[in-house]
Amino acid sequence: MEMDRPLFSVIIPHLNQSGELEACLASLDAQRLDRTCFEIIVVDNGSASPPHEVIARHSGVRLLSESQPGPGPARNTGAREASGEFLAFIDADCRAHPDWLLSAERAFRTSPDRTILGGDVRIWREDKAYTAIEAYEGVFAYRFKLYIEQHGFSGTGNLVVRRSDFDKVGPFAGIHVAEDMDWGRRALSTGLQFRYVPEMIVFHPARRSLQELCVKWDRQIQHYLNMAQEKPGWKLRWTARALAVLASPMIDFTKVIASDRIEGIAARSKAILVLVAIRAHRARKMLSLLRESKTVVWNREAGV
Structure with a gap:
């Protein structure tokens, strides 16, 4: 790897979620992996007000735009502009555990070539008492272990792949399909394999109602x-x-x-x-x- 090339490119699609994006970027600022080892790319997908002020509060974050609607096309734009050896995808309304990227780096060192990583997604809770939706989604939402080990794909809210392997599979599809399932099936067809990494944790808020x-x-x-x-x-x-x-x-x-x-x-x-x-x-x-x-x-x- 070239010395001036980051190890990871973190790619975040964004649409009208400036408050959530603030929390996401703060969690990336708190990563235990050295900051020089990763870049952050936010791709706005047509927000009523692009998140310029949020981006300005976090150093070293690039803001791009994609007019074609859908998180898949937004992720593709980020991937095209990324310079990292690995592409790390997370959603704007998620928060990364401080060891998220460090766990991905360790997992790649112990994985065979042509491996794609997917991690655990847990419900983010502010209060001690569970709401009904938090309780339900805590059990049934974001079951990435099931997706990876039984259905052959990982959700794109916690997905890390070598840039070279991403290029072999090709870009994510648009909004007409579930792009994570579609991309996962294409990845398997090229001979790639998914690995579930429970230490690679991302938090997602439960729905409010x-x-x-x-x-x-x-x-x-x-x-x-x-x-x-x-x-x-x-x-x-x-x-x-x-x-x-x-x-x-x-x-x-x-x-x-x-x-x-x-x-x-x-x-x-x-x-x-x-x-x-x-x-x-x-x-x-x-x-x-x-x-x-x-x-x-x-x-x-x-x-x-």
């Missing part, structure tokens, strides 16, 4: 539908999957009881109530989409 959680799932369900429609006979499989989602709390409540990611009877009771409510919403949404058509926009939806 059941409505926000429903909106998140509406967007994700549309992504799944876009992929399902590519195969013949998809409607029958889609209907069966919706009914399975509706019945799933009868099994998944045991995951709440056994989880070590939340504590206390009250928190587990809250998580089970949200589990039932959100699975009912998901099933209802899936069935309604059999007769509707929508397009997905990053952080919002627009009917067509």
Whole structure:
């Protein structure tokens, strides 16, 4: 590696989240890896007010812009301008553990070539008492170990890859698909492999309400539908999957009881109530989409 080339390029897509971006950049300022070893690139994706003031409060941060909507295109712009040997992707509303990049550096030293790293994502909590959404998402949101080890992809909110390997896979897709799943499948097809690194921790705030959680799932369900429609006979499989989602709390409540990611009877009771409510919403949404058509926009939806 050239001496003037950083080891990591941290790439952050941003859209109308200046407060969250401030916390994200502060967490990167607190990294235990020497600051000369990484650069930070924020890519604004059409914010009403670009985060110039936030960027100015943190030294050595570059602000770029990408007009094509979606976090995937924003990440691609950051990757094109990056100079690091490794690309480290994190979202603007996340906070990195102080050892995030140091853990990634150590993991690469013990991993074979052609390995992509994904880490743990935990719910960030300000207060001691769990809200119902925090309890639910503490168990069921951001299950990166499951994604990596069983489904063959890592979420892009905590993903680190060699620049050379990223170039082999190609850029992230746009908003019409779940870009992390799509990119992960393409990575596997090139012979790359994912490794889950539990010490590589990123924190994400829970949604503030059941409505926000429903909106998140509406967007994700549309992504799944876009992929399902590519195969013949998809409607029958889609209907069966919706009914399975509706019945799933009868099994998944045991995951709440056994989880070590939340504590206390009250928190587990809250998580089970949200589990039932959100699975009912998901099933209802899936069935309604059999007769509707929508397009997905990053952080919002627009009917067509």
